[in-house]
Amino acid sequence: MDNIPDINNINETYEKALGELKDNKTEQDLSTWRTKYLGRKGILTGLLRNLKSTPIDSRREIGQQLNNIKNLLENNYEEAINAAGKSDNKNSSVNHVDITMPGRPIQNGRLHPTTQIIREVCEAFLSMGFDVAEGPEVEWEYYNFDALNIPADHPARDMWDTLWVESDKQEKGNILLRTHTSPMQARIMENREPPVRVVVPGKVFRYEASDATHEWHFYQVEGLAVDQGLTFADLKGTLFEFAKRIFGENRKIRFRCDYFPFVEPGVDMSIDCFACSDSGSIEPENCSICKRTGWIEIMGAGMVHPRVLEQAGYDPNKYTGFAFGLGPERIAMLKYGIDDIRHFYSNDIRFLNQF
Ligand code: PHE
Numbered sequence: 368m369d370n371i372p373d374i375n376n377i378n379e380t381y382e383k384a385l386g387e388l389k390d391n392k393t394e395q396d397l398s399t400w401r402t403k404y405l406g407r408k409g410i411l412t413g414l415l416r417n418l419k420s421t422p423i424d425s426r427r428e429i430g431q432q433l434n435n436i437k438n439l440l441e442n443n444y445e446e447a448i449n450a451a452g453k454s455d456n457k458n459s460s461v462n463h464v465d466i467t468m469p470g471r472p473i474q475n476g477r478l479h480p481t482t483q484i485i486r487e488v489c490e491a492f493l494s495m496g497f498d499v500a501e502g503p504e505v506e507w508e509y510y511n512f513d514a515l516n517i518p519a520d521h522p523a524r525d526m527w528d529t530l531w532v533e534s535d536k537q538e539k540g541n542i543l544l545r546t547h548t549s550p551m552q553a554r555i556m557e558n559r560e561p562p563v564r565v566v567v568p569g570k571v572f573r574y575e576a577s578d579a580t581h582e583w584h585f586y587q588v589e590g591l592a593v594d595q596g597l598t599f600a601d602l603k604g605t606l607f608e609f610a611k612r613i614f615g616e617n618r619k620i621r622f623r624c625d626y627f628p629f630v631e632p633g634v635d636m637s638i639d640c641f642a643c644s645d646s647g648s649i650e651p652e653n654c655s656i657c658k659r660t661g662w663i664e665i666m667g668a669g670m671v672h673p674r675v676l677e678q679a680g681y682d683p684n685k686y687t688g689f690a691f692g693l694g695p696e697r698i699a700m701l702k703y704g705i706d707d708i709r710h711f712y713s714n715d716i717r718f719l720n721q722f
Pocket of ligand 1: 630692
């Protein structure tokens, strides 16, 4: 193309190119347009190439004009191609959304297995007339021990090795991370008049190395009932009902003597093994859930010690009560066949997704 550029044919070319650009709507057409005007053998490129043939005195001006036009056309082209891209996405069959495709499932979060069990346990007691309270995890030594009939220097303190908090404050002894939810027994009695029926879920801490059945922090659910005339039969009836709701109608329960300074008498409660006594598929001799004993310990309990009642301001001649404490992780382990308590705090989504 031996077109020598001059002001006239430059402007003409520009008008023409712009006009044609407007008529082109698809990416394909626009690309053809671009080759025609701006490509290596394009019209505008040809004009630029022939710049050297223009008279020397107007070459500079014409060169500038040509470059201006080239830039303008490039910009216009970019705009057009962008607009075409957007509408192509809307219209082309390649990119359109196939509404018949099955959707991706939404990943729903869910409650942690411990939380699920805590809620189940609280529900069971709520339906039996208990209410739910919570208390501090950082606790006075007094409530964790003294108020529970565990005086300083009593060897029973060794049962609850704990983590102490350094502090200058010493209102009710030193400050510690509570080792059980039992301190809430005393706090509740200090603040309420009988009758009392309450369960207390919450976190507890012990100075302990973790292994498959121990953690240095875990949950408990405490229970406390105080009224006139409550007896061990009330304790039994309530906990039997609870065991059936959580572990199934056929459950049997067993009580054995145990020692906790804040109850008298103190017991541990077991349920008969739901794995080998119900299913028939697991032989009791091979059962790993109950370790071949037929029974599974699920909580400590007992009648509230008169000294604990008295210290909290209740008249032990008028009132009696029962208390219990259970570990929801342990219940979850039994119910779901989890073999290691450390899974609960490993934050492993593969574990958590199973519940
Ligand atoms: N607090 C006791 C523990 O942590 C459990 C318990 C609670 C026992 C209430 C008896 C009554 O081991």
